Structures are given as C-alpha cells and as structure tokens.
Amino acid sequence: MRFNKHQRDIIKAINNKEVYDIESFVKKFNLYEHFSIDKEKIKAAFDNAESGKEYPVDVVKNLLDHGNKRRISVAAKLEYTDNIKKVTFDNCCYEYDLWDEKGFNIAIDYDEIVGFISLWEYLERELDVFETEKEVSKSEIELFFRKYKKMTNMSNKTSNYIPIVEEEPLRMIDDKLQRKVGDVDYNAIKRNAYDYVEEDIKIDSEQLKIFSTYLHKKILPTPSLTKYVSNRYRTEDEKATRISLIIAIVSIVISICTSLFSVYATFKVDPSNDNLKIIQEKLDTIENNIKDDMDNKTKIEIRLSR
Known part of the structure; x- marks a missing residue:
C-alpha cells in the first residue's frame, strides 16, 4: 500500500511511540484548539453594563431588629457561580469546570481522526502494531466538547426588589441563637458572570459515541513496523x-x-x-x-x- 506524506509521518510517530491513541494523535499533529473563558473580557462587559449604576439596599442589625433600618446605595458585584459540565461515559461521570483557568483542548477535525483510525486498523491487520486495552482519561473525553454561541441570558435583569443586609446576623450555634459579628458585605446586588459569556461548550455526544470503542485502546509498534520504516515505507x-x-x-x-x-x-x-x-x-x-x-x-x- 502506498502512503502519502501525512500518513508516513503518522506511521513514523507511531514507530517512535509518540502516537499511540486518539489523544496523542490529536495533540502530536495539533488537531485541536484551546478554549478558555476570558475573565478580563467578562469584567470589561460587566463594567460597561454597570458603569455609574447604583442600587438601593436596606441595612438592619438582624432580621429580628428592624428598628434602626437604613437605606444605602451600592454598586453591583460580579459573581462567578458554579458552572460544572458533567459527562457520563461508560458509567463514569467526568466533571469539567467552565471557569477552570487551564481551559479545554477541543478536537477540530474529526475526519483526521477517522483517517488515523483507518491507518491504525490497516497496520493492525499487517501485524505492524499491537493493540491493547487502557483506561479512558478525563482529557480524552474533553476532546469531544464543541463550542457554540450562547444565547443572551436575562437573569441579571433588575427588579423592584430591595435586598436586606444584616450587620449582625443571628446564627444557630450549639442549638442557640448567636450573633455573628464581623465583616459585612453590603454589595447585595450580584451579577452572574455567566451572563456575560458569549461562547460556551457542550459535549458532542454523537462524535463521542462514534469513537468510544477506540478510547479504550492504544497501539504499540512491532519490530515489523520498525523494519518497514527503515525500508523507507516499503514492504x-x-x-x-x-x-x-x-x-x-x-x-x-x-x-x-x-x-x-x-x-x-x-x-x-x-x-x-x-x-x-x-x-x-x-x-x-x-x-x-x-x-x-x-x-x-x-x-x-x-x-x-x-
């Protein structure tokens, strides 16, 4: 069988043990893009939307003592609430935090992966590689996320509700009501950072299912493959x-x-x-x-x- 240059490069990488499964192939040949949330961009969008705005807040000693209630004006506060992506694969649950600064490595060319699998199968038939089982890693599942444009979220829309801030809130400690004294967060107006996200990710279940069989496997070169490469890719x-x-x-x-x-x-x-x-x-x-x-x-x- 005659191979093109790209296929010969893959075979060489397999022989050198640089490529042995889907993830190593994708990363070796840069067939992925890095996705991460730009928090600076979110902060800029938040500042632009909230510039010059203040909101009323009622301040009391605690919920049982409204005698000295007073009203103040505060700016909104940007808040990063939990945003966990959960993927179930072979009865295992993998969790991914959207706010993770490491970001995500996402495959960008599934056709290339198909080509790699075809070459894998051919080399196995020719006894040039040995196939063995392995565990699926979290980073492999991550490859099958895909980006999408997020719809506008209106959860930050203002309302007429005026929040209440307690300066000495009562807490049940050892079955007794006790006052908690300390720093008070007067910024009761919260803005969800997710509302300022323009692109999000979700798992591509169809592609994950297509390649699921091979995620459990890896290949190792045999001596015949080494000889094949040394013979300049000729049998x-x-x-x-x-x-x-x-x-x-x-x-x-x-x-x-x-x-x-x-x-x-x-x-x-x-x-x-x-x-x-x-x-x-x-x-x-x-x-x-x-x-x-x-x-x-x-x-x-x-x-x-x-």
Whole structure:
C-alpha cells in the first residue's frame, strides 16, 4: 500500500511511540484548539453594563431588629457561580469546570481522526502494531466538547426588589441563637458572570459515541513496523520488486548501448550500402532484447505478488 506524506509521518510517530491513541494523535499533529473563558473580557462587559449604576439596599442589625433600618446605595458585584459540565461515559461521570483557568483542548477535525483510525486498523491487520486495552482519561473525553454561541441570558435583569443586609446576623450555634459579628458585605446586588459569556461548550455526544470503542485502546509498534520504516515505507515484497525493476531497466539500457555501439562499429568498418541491411538487423535485435527484458520483468512481478 502506498502512503502519502501525512500518513508516513503518522506511521513514523507511531514507530517512535509518540502516537499511540486518539489523544496523542490529536495533540502530536495539533488537531485541536484551546478554549478558555476570558475573565478580563467578562469584567470589561460587566463594567460597561454597570458603569455609574447604583442600587438601593436596606441595612438592619438582624432580621429580628428592624428598628434602626437604613437605606444605602451600592454598586453591583460580579459573581462567578458554579458552572460544572458533567459527562457520563461508560458509567463514569467526568466533571469539567467552565471557569477552570487551564481551559479545554477541543478536537477540530474529526475526519483526521477517522483517517488515523483507518491507518491504525490497516497496520493492525499487517501485524505492524499491537493493540491493547487502557483506561479512558478525563482529557480524552474533553476532546469531544464543541463550542457554540450562547444565547443572551436575562437573569441579571433588575427588579423592584430591595435586598436586606444584616450587620449582625443571628446564627444557630450549639442549638442557640448567636450573633455573628464581623465583616459585612453590603454589595447585595450580584451579577452572574455567566451572563456575560458569549461562547460556551457542550459535549458532542454523537462524535463521542462514534469513537468510544477506540478510547479504550492504544497501539504499540512491532519490530515489523520498525523494519518497514527503515525500508523507507516499503514492504519486503515491494522492496524486491523495486530492485527487480531497477535491474530490468539497467539491463535494457546496457542492451541498447551495446547494440548501438555494434551498429556504429560495423558502419565505421564497412561503410557500404550493405550497412543499411546490417543496421536494420541490429535494430531488430534491440527490439527483441527489449521485449525479452520486459517479459522477464513481468514474470518477476507476478512471482513476487503471489
């Protein structure tokens, strides 16, 4: 089988143990993009939306003592609430935090993965790789997320409700009501950071299902693959056929040169009219030699292909 340059590069990476499963293939050939939430962009959008705005807040000592209630004005506060993506695969639950600063590595070309799997299957049939089981990693599942444009969220829409802030809230401690004294957060107006996110991610269940069988597997090169790579991506039969072809071509060239030299020598020794007949005979000899060499080459190729 003839391989293109990209396929040969993959085979070389497999032989070097740089590529052994879907994840290593995707990362080796940069077939992914990095996605992460830009918190600076969220902060800028929040600042732009809330610039110059303040909201009323009622401040009391605690919910049982409203005697000294007073009203203040405060700015809204940006809040990052939990946003966990859960993916169930083979009875295991994988959790991904949207706010994780490491971000996500997402596959961008599933056709390339299909091509890799096809090459994997071919090499396995040829006994050039050994397939074995492995555990599925969280980072492998992560490859099958995809981006999408998020719809506008209106949860931050203001209302007429005025929140209440307790300066000394009562807490039940050891079955007794006790006052909690300490720092007070007067910024009772919260804005959900997720509302300022323009792009989100979700798992591509269809693609995950397609490749699920191979996520449990990895491949290791065999000595035959190492030999195949060292032979410049030719099998032993292909190598023998190539050598035979080179020998046949060289034989044809030598035969032609020898015959032409004989014609030249004959013509030079006896330049009479009979030389035309001699030349024709020599040309016929050349033609027959070429046919014989080509027949021999064909027989060699047929024998090697069996």
